[in-house]
Amino acid sequence: MTKTKIVVAGPRGKMGSEALRMIEKEERFDLVACVDRKYDGMKVKDIPSLPAIDAPIYEDMEQCFQNVSPDVLIDLTTPEVGYKHTKLALQYNVRPVVGTTGFTNDQLAELESIADEKGIGVIIAPNFAIGAVLMMQFSKWAAKYFPDVEIIERHHDQKLDAPSGTAVKTAQLIQEVRTSKTQGHPNETETISGARGADIDGMKIHSMRLPGLVAHQEVMFGSNGETLTIKHDSINRESFMTGVKLSVEKVQQLNVLVYGLENIME
Ligand SMILES: NC(=O)C1=CN([C@@H]2O[C@H](COP(=O)(O)OP(=O)(O)OC[C@H]3O[C@@H](n4cnc5c(N)ncnc54)[C@H](OP(=O)(O)O)[C@@H]3O)[C@@H](O)[C@H]2O)C=CC1
Ligand SMILES: O=C(O)C1=N[C@H](C(=O)O)C[C@H](O)C1
Numbered sequence: 304m305t306k307t308k309i310v311v312a313g314p315r316g317k318m319g320s321e322a323l324r325m326i327e328k329e330e331r332f333d334l335v336a337c338v339d340r341k342y343d344g345m346k347v348k349d350i351p352s353l354p355a356i357d358a359p360i361y362e363d364m365e366q367c368f369q370n371v372s373p374d375v376l377i378d379l380t381t382p383e384v385g386y387k388h389t390k391l392a393l394q395y396n397v398r399p400v401v402g403t404t405g406f407t408n409d410q411l412a413e414l415e416s417i418a419d420e421k422g423i424g425v426i427i428a429p430n431f432a433i434g435a436v437l438m439m440q441f442s443k444w445a446a447k448y449f450p451d452v453e454i455i456e457r458h459h460d461q462k463l464d465a466p467s468g469t470a471v472k473t474a475q476l477i478q479e480v481r482t483s484k485t486q487g488h489p490n491e492t493e494t495i496s497g498a499r500g501a502d503i504d505g506m507k508i509h510s511m512r513l514p515g516l517v518a519h520q521e522v523m524f525g526s527n528g529e530t531l532t533i534k535h536d537s538i539n540r541e542s543f544m545t546g547v548k549l550s551v552e553k554v555q556q557l558n559v560l561v562y563g564l565e566n567i568m569e
Contacts, residue, residue, distance in 0.1 A: 306331055308375070310335060310336045314347060321543070325541075327354045336367050338362070343362040364392075375397065386410050386414075398554045404464055424558055426553065432535070438534070443477055443479065444480075452506050455522075455523065456508070456521075458518055459517060460513055467520070471508075472563060483505065485505040517538055517539060519535070520535055521533070
């Protein structure tokens, strides 16, 4: 069996360390190196709390790619770093699977055009949990009938980006079917700035950050005399690993950028 050679960027992170545990268990995957911002030259197994894998750690991604020639990069870092890593991977013909959120629309468009030009697959998935993808799809369906919608996302308090990538993606999917409208009273005012949340095409997004939370989202629709709430909770980070696994497999068959797990789920 030919194993897929994988590099993980962000191995000490909450998601990166979960991805290492997943790769360790998968016979068809091989962790060939990690890219971190410290511990250059050390091995994964030497870092406390990481699995006992013999893969080297690099601080320089180019050096890493030159030495280990991976098939796939899994990036789970920060928005700025993840964007640079994805571009570099494409330059080296390494297929990126990106869970990192917070890329701008311009960055996504640029990555899409590089992927097209090079004919290399990229998967950028704001949420790898199957239930979250279904929650977004059900929300898109509901928005056809209920154009008044508010998105409430709740995350742990170490999260850097707000709103979450999932909330943004949900609003974008809803926008594809919803009749554009401004919600609430036409004369409503905020007596405290931000009270009504962020705005995408008249839809409101509310971001909560609290210790104890993992990743949760409610999409609430309102109409005459009824409301509909579609809700998803990730209660641990293993919930994201089914989607990471699927993406690693599918990205090797793609020659374009795919944004969202729904596009590769059968
Ligand atoms: N798509 C999905 O399903 C999911 C996506 N995410 C996204 O994944 C990303 C990571 O989340 P999470 O694991 O919670 O965050 P963490 O902060 O726990 O992990 C990020 C890791 O990236 C490391 N890092 C920072 N800069 C670099 C660099 N230059 N090179 C290599 N590593 C670097 C950090 O190191 P240090 O600790 O030293 O700062 C840290 O270990 C976020 O964007 C988040 O939104 C999260 C969950 C699910
Ligand atoms: O940072 C997180 O934790 C998560 N980030 C992703 C997002 O921004 O939507 C996915 C999930 O919500 C967890």
